[in-house]
Amino acid sequence: MEVTDLPTTPQPAAPELEFWFDFASTYSYPAALRVEDLAVAHGVTVHWRAFLLGPIFQAQGWSDSPFNLYPAKGRYMWQDLQRLCHEHELEFHKPSHFPRNSVLAARIACAFDSAPWIGGFVRRVFTANFALDLDIADVEVITACLELLGQNPTVVMDTATSAESKAKLRARTEAADKLEIFGAPTFISDGELYWGNERLENALAKAAQASLGA
Amino acid sequence: MEVTDLPTTPQPAAPELEFWFDFASTYSYPAALRVEDLAVAHGVTVHWRAFLLGPIFQAQGWSDSPFNLYPAKGRYMWQDLQRLCHEHELEFHKPSHFPRNSVLAARIACAFDSAPWIGGFVRRVFTANFALDLDIADVEVITACLELLGQNPTVVMDTATSAESKAKLRARTEAADKLEIFGAPTFISDGELYWGNERLENALAKAAQASLGA
Numbered sequence: 392m393e394v395t396d397l398p399t400t401p402q403p404a405a406p407e408l409e410f411w412f413d414f415a416s417t418y419s420y421p422a423a424l425r426v427e428d429l430a431v432a433h434g435v436t437v438h439w440r441a442f443l444l445g446p447i448f449q450a451q452g453w454s455d456s457p458f459n460l461y462p463a464k465g466r467y468m469w470q471d472l473q474r475l476c477h478e479h480e481l482e483f484h485k486p487s488h489f490p491r492n493s494v495l496a497a498r499i500a501c502a503f504d505s506a507p508w509i510g511g512f513v514r515r516v517f518t519a520n521f522a523l524d525l526d527i528a529d530v531e532v533i534t535a536c537l538e539l540l541g542q543n544p545t546v547v548m549d550t551a552t553s554a555e556s557k558a559k560l561r562a563r564t565e566a567a568d569k570l571e572i573f574g575a576p577t578f579i580s581d582g583e584l585y586w587g588n589e590r591l592e593n594a595l596a597k598a599a600q601a602s603l604g605a
Numbered sequence: 606m607e608v609t610d611l612p613t614t615p616q617p618a619a620p621e622l623e624f625w626f627d628f629a630s631t632y633s634y635p636a637a638l639r640v641e642d643l644a645v646a647h648g649v650t651v652h653w654r655a656f657l658l659g660p661i662f663q664a665q666g667w668s669d670s671p672f673n674l675y676p677a678k679g680r681y682m683w684q685d686l687q688r689l690c691h692e693h694e695l696e697f698h699k700p701s702h703f704p705r706n707s708v709l710a711a712r713i714a715c716a717f718d719s720a721p722w723i724g725g726f727v728r729r730v731f732t733a734n735f736a737l738d739l740d741i742a743d744v745e746v747i748t749a750c751l752e753l754l755g756q757n758p759t760v761v762m763d764t765a766t767s768a769e770s771k772a773k774l775r776a777r778t779e780a781a782d783k784l785e786i787f788g789a790p791t792f793i794s795d796g797e798l799y800w801g802n803e804r805l806e807n808a809l810a811k812a813a814q815a816s817l818g819a
Contacts, residue, residue, distance in 0.1 A: 451675055461665055463785040467798055474807070571677040584681055589803045593688070 406435040406602035408594060409579040411572055412513070413444040414497060415490035417458070417472050420521040421479050422576040422588040427510045433595045439509050441500035442567045443493065443560065444575055450568065456490045475588070482522035491520055492528035494560075499533070499547060501563050502556040508540045515539060620649040620816035622808060623793035625786055626727070627658040628711060629704035631672065631686050634735040635693050636790040636802040641724045647809045653723050655714035656781045657707065657774065658789055664782065670704045689802065696736035705734055706742035708774075713747065713761060715777050716770040722754045729753060 410426050412419040430437045448456070458465035469485055476483035496516045503509055515536040519525040525532045534544040550556060570579065578585040578594035581601035585594035624640050626633040644651045662670070672679035683699055690697035710730045717723055729750040733739040739746045748758040764770060781791075785798065792799040792808035795815035799808035 461787060463787045466785065467787065467800060470797070471800070471804075478807075571680065573675060573677045573681065583684070586681060586685070590685075593692075 404602045404604075406433070406598040407438060407580075408435050408598045409438045409440050411440040411442055411567060411570075411575060411577040411579065413442060413575045414493035414500070414513075414516050414520060414527055415456075416444060416575040417468060417489075417521070418475075418588045419576040420472075420483075420517045421475055421481055422591055423513050423517045424481055425479060425588075426591060427514075429591065429595055433599050435595055435598045437510070439500060439504045439513060440563065440567075441497040441504070441513075441560070442564045442572075442575075443497055444490075446564050447568060447573060451573065459489070476521075482518070484522055484524045486520055486524050488526070491526060494528070495530070495533055495548070495551070496527050498556050498560050499537075499551040501560040502551040502553075503547065508542060511540050512536060512542075618816045618818075620647070620812040621652060621794075622649050622812045623652045623654050625654040625656055625781060625789060625791040625793065627656060627789045628707035628714075628727075628730050628734060628741055629670075630658060630789040631682060631703075631735070632689075632802045633790040634686070634697075634731045635689055635695055636792075636805055637727050637731045638695050639693060639802075640805060641728075643805065643809055647813050649809055649812045651724070653714060653718045653727060654777065654781075655711040655718070655727075655774070656778045656786075656789075657711055658704075660778050661782060661787060665787065673703070690735075696732070698736055698738045700734055700738050702740070705740060708742070709744070709747055709762070709765070710741050712770050712774050713751075713765040715774040716765040716767075717761065722756060725754050726750060726756075 408426075408430055410422070412423055426437055444456075448454075453460055456465075458468050473483055473485070500509065500513060500516075503512070506512075516527055516533070519532055519536060520527045527533065530548070533548070537544040537547050567577075570584070572584065574586055576586075576588060576591075578591060580594040580597040583594075583597060585591070585597075622640075622644055624636070626637055640651055658670075662668075667674055670679075672682050687697055687699075714723065714727060714730075717726070720726075730741055730747070733746055733750060734741045741747065744762070747762070751758040751761050784793065788800055790800075790802060790805075792805060794808040794811040797808075797811060799805070799811075
């Protein structure tokens with residue numbers, strides 16, 4: 392028997408999860424605050440995928456959030472989100488305006504999606520929107536988020552609003568559409584879609600399982 | 606101190622859960638198969654509330670199931686439902702027609718909502734639709750469901766299709782609308798709405814908690 396005939400133990404692939412979100416999306420808030428800690432606990436790497444729900448909703452014929460277009464569904468969502476945040480021990484204050492314009496924050500999260508501070512930025516912006524009732528389209532609000540992370544807001548925002556970064560977010564949103572993402576949060580794990588905050592645990596379990604070749 | 610001044614221990618109210626469902630509704634299937642066993646485990650009584658989603662959807666401007674109107678959402682739902690049934694160890698076979706006409710089954714479940722066999726009937730009809738791929742609008746399919754429960758199909762169907770029973774289902778569906786029910790399954794527990802199969806456990810916990818006066 393040659394040494395090369397020995398069965399080789401395949402290296403398990405590093406488990407990965409794509410987290411697709413829009414900073415204006417209500418159920419993306421608890422998911423965004425939970426995803427990194429849970430992923431670490433499962434040994435899973437998170438890939439941050441900020442995109443814009445607006446064009447996705449427009450393609451479905453909606454000019455506004457379905458929670459505004461369907462008022463009973465909207466009233467339910469706010470009650471449900473409050474219960475959910477309470478359950479997850481997350482602060483929650485119903486935003487005085489919904490949905491907020493998330494383009495600037497999304498451009499930053501898209502342009503710097505591999506920066507070491509991306510997770511902290513995502514959590515700070517969601518907290519600003521859904522716990523502090525701040526306008527995340529306001530440059531001052533985003534400036535404060537970046538400063539708290541030790542980043543230079545001018546440098547980050549100049550980069551994020553360059554033609555290249557704008558094109559990157561457009562391409563990201565087109566990719567969401569091609570992946571048949573129809574809402575947020577959406578998780579992609581081992582090629583499968585999981586939609587909604589309450590599918591996060593299933594998506595992580597799938598990622599961990601897939602990496603073992605199960 | 607008079608005897609009547611003694612503080613009385615209030616009797617805890619019997620915990621209750623309203624389960625609102627349409628036999629054509631996909632996510633109502635796992636909820637319907639799970640609700641009675643889980644409720645018993647929580648000491649909660651289930652009130653069966655069959656209604657028709659059609660008029661509710663029409664009021665939202667939809668002439669068909671949103672899973673048919675929004676194809677990406679529909680494709681996701683079938684994949685998600687399959688995963689969910691696997692997780693709950695429920696048989697699943699994608700129905701060859703969706704949504705199926707659920708009026709006859711709903712009239713029976715509404716007319717006989719307090720019969721001792723109602724839970725068994727609900728589970729059999731859902732199983733016919735989502736595990737056996739049978740047409741639940743077919744009198745023969747409903748006949749088989751009733752016979753398996755030891756009921757006289759002719760007597761049950763005659764009662765369920767009387768003018769009174771038809772009016773009862775219409776009133777039930779109007780009541781759903783007044784309660785701001787916008788989809789199924791919906792659970793009502795201590796006056797609060799919970800929408801979706803994955804909210805069943807929360808709704809039951811709320812019912813048990815409310816009965817303790819918590």
